[in-house]
Amino acid sequence: MCGIVGYIGTQQAAPLLLEGLTRLEHRGYDSAGLAVLGATSSSSLKVAKKAGRVRDLQGDLPKRFAGKVGIGHTRWATHGPANDVNAHPHVDAKGDVAVVHNGIIDNASTLRQQLTADGVTLASDTDTEVLAHLIGRSSAETLEGRVAEALAQVDGTYGLAVVHADFPDRIVVARNGSPLIIGVGEKEMLVASDLAALVRHTTTVAHLEDGELATLTASGFTTYRTDLTRAPREATEVDVDPSAYELSGEGEHESFMHQEMREQPAAAERVLRGRLDERFGTAHLGGLNMDARETRAIRRVKILGCGSAYYVGQMGASLIEELARIPADAEAASEFRYRDPVIEADTLYVAVSQSGETIDTLLAVQEIRRKGGRVIGLVNVVGSAIAREVDGGIYLHSGPEVAVASTKALTNMFLGFSLLALQLGRVRDLSIADGKRLIGALTTLPEQMGEVLEQEDALAEVARTLAEAESLFFVGRVRGFPVAREGAQKFKEISYRHAEAYQTSELKHGPLALISPDVPTVAIVPADELTDRNVGALHEIAARGGPLVVVTHADVDLGEVVCTRIDVPRSERELDPILLTIPLQLLAYHAALHLGHDIDKPRNLAKSVTVE
Ligand code: AGP
Numbered sequence: 001m002c003g004i005v006g007y008i009g010t011q012q013a014a015p016l017l018l019e020g021l022t023r024l025e026h027r028g029y030d031s032a033g034l035a036v037l038g039a040t041s042s043s044s045l046k047v048a049k050k051a052g053r054v055r056d057l058q059g060d061l062p063k064r065f066a067g068k069v070g071i072g073h074t075r076w077a078t079h080g081p082a083n084d085v086n087a088h089p090h091v092d093a094k095g096d097v098a099v100v101h102n103g104i105i106d107n108a109s110t111l112r113q114q115l116t117a118d119g120v121t122l123a124s125d126t127d128t129e130v131l132a133h134l135i136g137r138s139s140a141e142t143l144e145g146r147v148a149e150a151l152a153q154v155d156g157t158y159g160l161a162v163v164h165a166d167f168p169d170r171i172v173v174a175r176n177g178s179p180l181i182i183g184v185g186e187k188e189m190l191v192a193s194d195l196a197a198l199v200r201h202t203t204t205v206a207h208l209e210d211g212e213l214a215t216l217t218a219s220g221f222t223t224y225r226t227d228l229t230r231a232p233r234e235a236t237e238v239d240v241d242p243s244a245y246e247l248s249g250e251g252e253h254e255s256f257m258h259q260e261m262r263e264q265p266a267a268a269e270r271v272l273r274g275r276l277d278e279r280f281g282t283a284h285l286g287g288l289n290m291d292a293r294e295t296r297a298i299r300r301v302k303i304l305g306c307g308s309a310y311y312v313g314q315m316g317a318s319l320i321e322e323l324a325r326i327p328a329d330a331e332a333a334s335e336f337r338y339r340d341p342v343i344e345a346d347t348l349y350v351a352v353s354q355s356g357e358t359i360d361t362l363l364a365v366q367e368i369r370r371k372g373g374r375v376i377g378l379v380n381v382v383g384s385a386i387a388r389e390v391d392g393g394i395y396l397h398s399g400p401e402v403a404v405a406s407t408k409a410l411t412n413m414f415l416g417f418s419l420l421a422l423q424l425g426r427v428r429d430l431s432i433a434d435g436k437r438l439i440g441a442l443t444t445l446p447e448q449m450g451e452v453l454e455q456e457d458a459l460a461e462v463a464r465t466l467a468e469a470e471s472l473f474f475v476g477r478v479r480g481f482p483v484a485r486e487g488a489q490k491f492k493e494i495s496y497r498h499a500e501a502y503q504t505s506e507l508k509h510g511p512l513a514l515i516s517p518d519v520p521t522v523a524i525v526p527a528d529e530l531t532d533r534n535v536g537a538l539h540e541i542a543a544r545g546g547p548l549v550v551v552t553h554a555d556v557d558l559g560e561v562v563c564t565r566i567d568v569p570r571s572e573r574e575l576d577p578i579l580l581t582i583p584l585q586l587l588a589y590h591a592a593l594h595l596g597h598d599i600d601k602p603r604n605l606a607k608s609v610t611v612e
Helices: 013-027 054-060 108-117 128-137 143-151 256-262 264-272 292-296 308-324 333-339 359-370 385-389 408-426 432-453 456-467 480-495 504-509 531-543 573-594
Strands: 003-008 031-037 046-051 069-075 097-102 158-164 171-176 181-184 189-192 204-207 212-217 220-225 300-305 328-332 347-353 374-379 392-395 471-476 498-503 521-525 548-552 564-567
Touching: 003 013, 003 097, 003 158, 003 171, 003 212, 013 031, 013 054, 013 069, 013 189, 031 054, 031 097, 046 054, 069 097, 069 158, 097 128, 108 128, 128 143, 128 158, 143 158, 143 171, 143 212, 171 189, 181 220, 189 212, 256 264, 256 573, 264 408, 264 432, 300 308, 300 333, 300 359, 300 408, 308 328, 308 347, 308 408, 308 480, 308 573, 328 333, 333 359, 347 359, 347 408, 359 374, 359 385, 374 385, 374 408, 392 408, 408 432, 408 573, 432 573, 456 564, 456 573, 471 480, 471 504, 480 498, 480 521, 480 573, 498 504, 504 531, 521 531, 521 573, 531 548, 548 573
Parallel strands: 300 328, 300 347, 347 374, 374 392, 471 498, 471 521, 521 548, 548 564
Antiparallel strands: 003 069, 003 189, 031 046, 031 069, 097 158, 158 171, 171 212, 181 189, 181 204, 212 220
């Protein structure tokens, strides 16, 4: 949440910072700002900031905004509304210090009161501004000393970057709970909260750790602990293709979400590649760091994730129970830590996250590890905080995901869980024949995903009708329920329609009261042991005049039910949920497109939720 970028070197900073912010905008997009410094100590700090998008800031940038040192920020509001004053950078009373910050200062209100009592006038409603004043008022001789002195007074999380007119040869950055990556260039250094802002300039990077500060000058970087003792850190090469962060050149996709949905078959092939063992009907997941004996000793699996990752976690729990016969469930990571959970030695905890940064999931992982539990990760972003914190894991290999609405990463989470369930099952009672049956089905899935995506035009038409409704239900049972939850999540996230997920079986216990010709239901009805009961529920909805869209398999007989039918290819029952999910992504996407919304940057949201 919130994007930070900084530059020091031989080029003008502002154009580079604006370009970097554009690439980080998915992390927060309610306002943006820049601060730049010239090379001499007489040069004053220049700040420009504005509510709205980076392009609004760009259009408004003063003509004279020169400087080869600078920091930039794109904001997702936590303290105070999205307006020009609350936008970052924040400056101290003299206008010498500028700070950009990602995270939350928990004791900001106390610090604001203390500063006010000392005669400081705070300009904004933000927690960040206190940092600028604390740094500005410090009498330490070095900028590093001033930042460290200020940080000693704050509780909370931060990734921050600071420039100071008295120290024009450096940017000082610090991290505690919010990511910061240093990029090493030729006579220039960059810093950003996400690799996306660096890869066009350099792939030589160093990750700052929690509790560390760093000084960037044009010729290099130095890392410290908060007591300013040296904490040497090496920069390494990252293996990324910068074009993976771009919309494909042919203009085929008007949004990242569309591109990312379309990439799903290829992404699915990547997560499966080299991990299926056809001979023994099992999966190879070396990264789990568990031998067969340890795997057999697992008595329970607890999956933790947030939002859509939590819903896919529910799909994963079903897969593990069915294939490995180990009791498994998923829980919202955001709630887990606060109920003082009992951590069991024979439970395998699984954290699932695209970004690997979601603070609620990261804190849940830390809670488990603090209590001695074993936790593995299903994570997309290599080297992210969760990936580094867990005991082992499975990388998802989806490639960078830019759209706030997650699609290809979720698909690969499901496949990651399929691999895990297969491996857990095969060291227990899953037969080699069943293992081979599933491997056959997994291998076919990418092609079947492609078949679902080919139905886009028909789905777009259905979506345009659904978009007219103010309120919708998404319903499913057992394996189909998390599919319905994910479908409702995607629909509300980008279409802003009220979409509620229910177990189909629960409708008659209350929500049926809301069914009417104005309230459509999207029902998940796979060919499985519950088909007849699901079809029965469709009759009950239709009898009350509720319009129906049914996502099903071609061989399911829906009888006389009047509905719009969407058929997806059949896989093995355990794997059906993912093929049933993909049409729901397209429904959400085309509803949002029809309503004219910004698909990749839905209102009020941001990619990578790094605040609690
Ligand atoms: C998905 O469409 C959402 N934007 C959101 O629920 C997301 O899945 C959640 O915030 C978790 O993110 P993570 O996978 O990066 O941890």
